[in-house]
Amino acid sequence: MATKKANVLVIGSGGREHALAWKLKQSERVGSVFTAPENATEFSVGDALKSLSSISLVVIGPEQQICDGWTEALSPYAKVFAPSKAASIIESSKTFSKNFMQRVGIPTAEFRVFESPAEAISYLEKSGKSKFVIKEDGLRAGKGVFIVDDIEQAIERITVLEISESSPVVIEEFLEGYEVSALCFTDGTSIKRMPFSQDHKRALEGDLGENTGGMGAIAPLFLPLDVEAEIDNILKQTVSGLATEKLAYRGVLYAGLMITPDGPKVLEYNCRFGDPETQVLMRLLKSDLYDICVACVDGTLNETEISWSHESAIGIVIASKGYPGNFTKGKPITNIPPNTPEVVTFFAGVKQNPETGELVNSGGRVLCITATAKSINEGKFKALETAKHVVFSEKFYRRDIGHFVTDHRQSLSYAKAGVDITEGNNLINLIKGACKRTLIPGTEDIGGFGALVDLKKAGFSDPQLVLGMDGVGTKIEIASKAGKFDKLGYDLVGMCVNDVLCYGAAPLAFLDYYVTGKLKATAASSVVIGVAEACAEAGCALVGGETAEMPGVYGPEQWDLAGCCIGAKERHWANIPDVASIAPGDVLIGIASNGLHSNGFSLVRAVLSSSGTELTDKLPWNETSTFADELLKPTKLYVKSLLPLLKDSKLKAISHITGGGLIENVPRVLPDGLTAEIDCASIETPEIFKWIQKTGNIAPSEMYRTFNCGIGIVAVVSEDLEAYVLHHLEQNHLAAGVIGKLTKKQNIGSTTVNLLNPEANFTLAEVAKPVPMANVAILISGSGSNMVNLIEASFKPQSHANVRLVISNKATAGGLKLARAQGIETLVIPHGTDRHVFEEKVDAALRERSIDFICLAGFMRILTGSFTNKWANRIINIHPSILPSFKGAHAVPLALKAGVKVTGCTAHFVCEEVDAGEILAQEVVPVLPDDTESSLHARIQQKEHHIFPIVMELVASRIVKNEL
Incomplete structure (x- = not known):
């Protein structure tokens, strides 16, 4: 006899509830x-409500119903998956939540609870802090949390809140870091954590605009192993702590965490599934959601296995224009593509027009387009393509959901050193004359152990020193490829001198640092002579520096450049930035840049590469110049034009627009509580920026976050001095104009820079089709030095390799921690005593994650023929010899014993016979007379670090092109 199937009631009508219903139906x-109330995509619930006896399980979505006691009200009729009203206090009362964390020892922000405005204000005034988070107690539908930037703003907020014994307020420290959502199932004793996910709260791309309920989410996130362990412990502590306080918690526990430099700290608890995190998590859940919910209610979660897909999931919310503010309802929504195995659309603020039967918007968040794929980038493309086809006149959505995945990857490097004295001396002779011409009173010539600066002889009586240090970044790669070095000196000096100028100081002395793998005196002298010429123009002396030759650290064609400017200002000169005088109504004057200056070149190079553009190509808007000419325009020096205005208190502040663009640099000179309102339509944006944006399909907001977009300096000026300053700049041949003004922050916690008309100078970016990628697994047994280079190579914009997984046969392998720090999943599979059992587990893990090929990076196990045959032409190894010579584990000592003059390394496919697979690439390393096993192996490793990533990319590209 067939088992009677259960009926389930889902309470709530948002995208979260649709996702839960969608998953429950698969059971x-x-x-x-x-569902109740009904969603446009679900059945009417009327009959179900009349006859609760037909319902086996109730799943409550929204927090309001949980905190109102619906769990208790419905429990006599059916099993209810949701915590009790008593336990939901973890969300409904912020004061309880914070005090509970303090009692149990759960890391959170420092806080105080106040029951009167006077006490709160007194605390603020005595705190000595400037930035706070103020939280009203109780459920506030996401509107009871306020981030305030200064004491004045905090007091203003406190005065408008109704604070009493029955309605207290929490004031806590502002935490810096990145946010992560950690949700778990729990039956009150056991917990089963879901994959980490991340919500995107801000309304606009680039994490700009107001806070919303969530504009999209991604999962899974792979956090550093120690952070993951701490979060798991936090969740266990929370559930056990509630149980100790007689608050048995069953259902979903959601901890919103900030990952700070001191570790994870809980921002808040929610007593229910998150929205939109649920939409992506349900796409990844492989187990039966009904069984999980019942196990939580019955207290048998520890007996329930929960499995998750190893794909990546992304959800992109389509919202009504105006959200989270006012928006128009009742607008038709059509052309929603049908669901596929990869893309599923969940409905949120959607209703059916009773007269026409068409779907219309009824809320701020309307749809959530979810996609699963081998990588976040591939899933993002699928979701955005679907969103693009939805016809809805009021729609808007973010195209940068998931940016965290690449934004927080770190850089790692390895090196050795060496020097060519003769070439260094040649360089000094070539540049000495140019440096001498920059000397000013009080400074000395180059060539000594240092440089003496006599401030009195330089004309200062009561000086303050200001120092600025910077580099030129990857613009040097453009210069090297073009063979043009003469203007890079202006870039180096400009980056440092313009920074010093932001403090109202006159540049006095300059030092440069030039480092290379192989010193070429002619090229180096061209750079340093450019530095000297720029110093002369800026009025500062080039008093010395360092030229370092570092073979092994840098390749023969690699080099870098950095500099330090020492500036000085008299104590009686104007205090710049004059933060105390900056006020609403002040004018923002934008002073033109000379092109890109020295920032954003990693992105520029990626755009050049993806578009097939050569540096020698003519500019589409100017046939007389090439891309090399345009990109190598030198950074503009503003000292002689702006220093007189700064000394004379005509400017309150200036901001040097470097990396981070207008969005990141303007706030650096503003006091808390003010917003820079910038009208992008008033900016004369050079054609090179428009070309980069259009060719690279880059969102306008990202352009303003990365490049100067035509503005080299932003000056803060009193409205009454606007005309005077503009006239002075015109007289000094600087193109400038008013681009905005300062206003008081209307919404506490809103952004410091508000870009108006950001698309005025740019074309809306289309969805760029992602580079096809092959999933890579790296097998390690130790520190993972080769692994690091493979991971870094996979991060390059045009790489076809997606390092998806790192497996180690040893739990103590240092490479596991490094991989997790890059956000890559790691697994430990102990090799045990049976090779076949071990390899079966590895094979299963690889296939579950759709791995295309494997890189062995210090993996100290010999693989069986059975395994290598399964993965024929799909396993790459790097061997420390020129194969077929010196096979096996002792290649380096064998080479030394044989007395060969050269050895090296070989990248090859792995087959059943040791070190006998197809050779993919080789690098030669000379054997020196005094070489030891250690020194020779170290030089071979340097070559391995170079060749292995190249071969990984070669194999990945052959796989995606179906050539392998």
């Missing part, structure tokens, strides 16, 4: 799924 144990 073989479930007959019908009802």
Whole structure:
């Protein structure tokens, strides 16, 4: 006799509830799924409500119903998956939540609870802090948390809140870091954590605009192993702590965490599934959601296995224009593509027009387009393509969901050193004359152990020193490829001198640092002579520096450049930035840049590469110049034009627009509580920026976050001095104009820079099709030095390799921690005593994650023929010899014993016979007379670090092109 199927009632009508209903319907144990109130995509719930006896399980979505006691009200009729009203206090009362964390020892922000405005204000005034988070107690639908930037703003907020014994307020420290959502199932004793996910709260791309309920989410996130362990412990502590206080918690526990430099700290608890995190998590859940919910209610979660897909999931919310503010309802929504195995659309603020039957918007968040794929980038493309086809006149959505995945990857490097004295001396002779011409009173010539600066002889009586240090970044790669070095000196000096100028100081002395793998005196002298010429123009002396030759650290064609400017200002000169005088109504004057200056060149190079553009190509808007000419325009020096205005208190502040663009640099000179309102339509944006944006399909907001977009300096000026300053700049041949003004922050916690008309100078970016990628697994047994280079190579914009997984046969392998720090999943599979059992586990893990090929990076196990045959032409190894010579584990000592003059390394496919697979690439290393096993192996490793990533990319590209 067939088992009767269960009916399930889902309470709530948002995208979260649609996702839960969608997943519950997939259960073989479930007959019908009802929702209340009804969603446009679900059945009417009227009959189900009349006859609760037909319902086996109720799942409550929204927090309001949980905190109102619906769990208790419905429990006599059916099993209810949601915590009790008593336990939901973890969300409904912020004061309880914070005090509970303090009692149990759960890391959170420092806080105080106040029951009167006077006490709160007194605390603020005595705190000595400037930035706070103020939280009203109780459920506030996401509107009871305020980030305030200064004491004045905090007091203003406190005065408008209704604070009393029954309605207290929490004031806590502002935490810096990145946010992560950690959700778990719990039956009050056991917990089963879901994959980490991340919500995107801000309304606009680039994490700009107001806070919302969530504009999209991604999962899974792979956090550093120690952070993951701390979060798991936090969740266990929370559930056990509630149980100790007689608050048995069953259902979903959601901890919103900030990952700070001191570790994870809990921002808040929610007593329910997150929205939109649920939409992506349900796409990844492989187990039966009905069984999980019942196990939580019955207290048998520890007996329930929960499995998750190893794909990546992304959800992109389509919202009504105006959200989270006012928006128009009742607008038709059409052309929603049908669901596929990869893309599923969940409905949120959607209703059916009773007269026409068409779907219309009824809320701020309307749809959530979810996609699963081998990588976040591939899933993002699928979701955005679907969103693009939805017809809805009021729609808007973010195209940068998931940016965290690449934004927080770190850089790692390895090196050795060496020097060519003769070439260094040649360089000094070539540049000495140019340096001498920059000397000013009080400074000395180059060539000594240092440089003496006599401030009195330089004309200062009561000086303050200001120092600025910077580099030129990857613009040097453009210069090297073009063979043009003469203007890089202006870039180096400009980056440092313009920074010093932001403090109202006159540049006095300059030092440069030039480092290379192989010193070429002619090229180096061209750079340093450019530095000297720029110093002369800026009025500062080039008093010395360092030229370092570092073979092994840098390749023969690699080099870098950095500099330090020492500036000085008299104590009686104007205090710049004059933060105390900066006020609403002040004018923002934008002073033109000379092109890109020295920032954003990593992105520029990626755009050049992806578009097939050569540096020698003519500019589409100017046939007389090449891309090399345009990109190598030198950074503009503003000292002689602006220093007189700064000394004379005509400017309150200036901001040097470097990396981070207008969005990141303007706030650096503003006091808390002010917003820079910038009208992008008033900016004369050079054609090179428009070309980069259009060719690279880059969102306008990202352009303003990365490049100067035509503005080299932003000056803060009193409105009454606007005309005077503009006239002075015109007289000094600087193109400038008013681009905005300062206003008081209307919404506490809103952004410091508000870009108006950001698309005025740019074309809306289309969805760029991602580079096809092959999933890579790296097998390690130790520190993972080769692994690091493979991971870094996979991060390059045009790489076809997606390092998806790192497996180690040893739990103590240092490479595991490094991989997790890059956000890559790691697994430990002990090799045990049976090779076949071990390899079966590895094979299963690889296939579950759709791995295309494997890189062995210090993996100290010999693989069986059975395994290598399964993965024929899909396993790459790097061997420390020129194969077929010196096979096996002792290649380096064998080479030394044989007395060969050269050895090296070989990248090859792995087959059943040791070190006998197809050779993919080789590098030669000379054997020196005094070489030891250690010194020779170290030089071979340097070559391995170079060749292995190249071969990984070669194999990945052959796989995606179906050539392998």
